[in-house]
Amino acid sequence: MSEKDRFSGALDRVLELVVLLNDDMTKSLASLGLTGSRAHLLWVLRERGPLTQRSLAQALGVSARNITGLVDALVATGFVSREPHPTDRRATLVSFTKQGEATARDLQRDQEEFAELLFAGMPREQFDAFVGGLGEVLARLAKAGLTRNAAGG
Amino acid sequence: MSEKDRFSGALDRVLELVVLLNDDMTKSLASLGLTGSRAHLLWVLRERGPLTQRSLAQALGVSARNITGLVDALVATGFVSREPHPTDRRATLVSFTKQGEATARDLQRDQEEFAELLFAGMPREQFDAFVGGLGEVLARLAKAGLTRNAAGG
DNA sequence: ATACATAGTGAAGGTGCATCACGATGAGTG
DNA sequence: CACTCATCGTGATGCACCTTCACTATGTAT
Secondary structure (H helix, E strand, O other), X not given: OOHHHHHHHHHHHHHHHHHHHHHHHHHHHHOOXXXXXXXXXXXXXXXXXXXXXXXXHHHHOOOHHXXXXXXXXXXXXXXXXXXXXXXXXXXXXXXXXXXXXXXXXXXXXXXXXXXXXXXXXXXXXXHHHHHHHHHHHHHHHHXXXXXXXXXOO | OOHHXXXXXXXXXXXXXXXXXXXXXXHHHHOOOOOHHHHHHHHHHHHHOOEEHHHHHHHHOOOHHHXXXXXXXXXXXXXXXXXXXXXXXXXXXXXXXXXXXXXHHHHHHHHHHHHHHHHOOOOHHHHHHHHHHHHHHHHHHHHXXXXXXXXXX
């Protein structure tokens, strides 16, 4: 088997993982009444506290206009609320409602459970090797100029 | 560091890889005049030869109606053509045009180059460990009932 | 012939994304 | 203070992807 074939095969597996992960997360999110983008927004909000929509746009790497729609939806379903910014009357702060906080916790719990599903009981050596390889691949991607925020900065 | 944290951290890295991969492939595909879904269709067509739209729907895991739109777009851009099915007058066969064949080859070349970027020069041991871990994770996903086609069958 | 299943598509709708235009506000300058 | 320019959110519009339901044309089994 040529090196080329080994590499392509590995990429195929990675891609398969991507598809599977995507499907599973989408389903899991749907059961909480969320979509991927809305969950992502909640996730950022949870890590960084109340934010303006502008900040959210930057954090998610999407247009400001798009955030309006996502927040609209999350407000409609009661996960977040819009508050006036205390000092800048142009801006609005997006904050969790109680329900939103609970959902964000569920989100994290689900993620932890999923990580458990993937890795629990795996020999420590294999786990470390996998994570190491993952890090190496990520580093190569970064070196190739694909650092998530290189374009968005 | 607790086991839980190690697992979550690893999942975070996997998710980061997913995002990075997605971005890069989207860009690469756009340069060929394709989107992800259309490229996927071409990919399946390349592996399995001329197919009915119904078969494509199954292969891509989307609704038949959706295939109509994807094929419409690919016909409009000259990558594929619709031919009457030789024996079933209800069905249409989707086949490559010459341009489509060339593009499919480009697609594969790009994918191989990308695999090269990710893995070339990586110590054989690390590569094998990574692929092994990947296989293990994939197996767990499959065991958890997330086998790509389990729901679609 | 009749009934049922299948292939593709029109219609309508949901979600995520973008750009452009615009009003409201903030901040810097004279 | 008035003027200018940048910034925040959003309306309008459009593309891609996906869905379900309804419908026609066709195949198939009884």
